[in-house]
Amino acid sequence: MRMPDKPDTWAWLAAWLEQNWPAIYSGGLAAIIAALRIMYGGGTLRRVALEAPLCGALALACSHGLSLLGIPATTAPFFGGVIGLLGVEGTRALANQFFKRKVEQV
DSSP: OOOOHHHHHHHHHHHHHHHHHHHHHHHHHHHHHHHHHHTTOOOOOHHHHHHHHHHHHHHHHHHHGGGGTTTGGGHHHHHHHHHHHHHHHHHHHHHHHHHHHHHHHO
């Protein structure tokens, strides 16, 4: 498969990467931190293969929702790092606490 030689294709790709870079960086950072955290803790390769992509996907999804909460998209890598450090279970527990508190206020 050859890469296209058209300048407009490269311009489109560069513009897309520039626009989506915080989200891509956030997902990759979460996956790398989660994988390293699991390996450091003595986890199995199966757990690394499952949890690291889950953390990356979760960070990618959360990075697109930051604007709904009034948080700048440039902070997405920070949240990706936190998600990778907490893991899927820790992030789920924090989200449950947050949403329960919001429901009780209503």
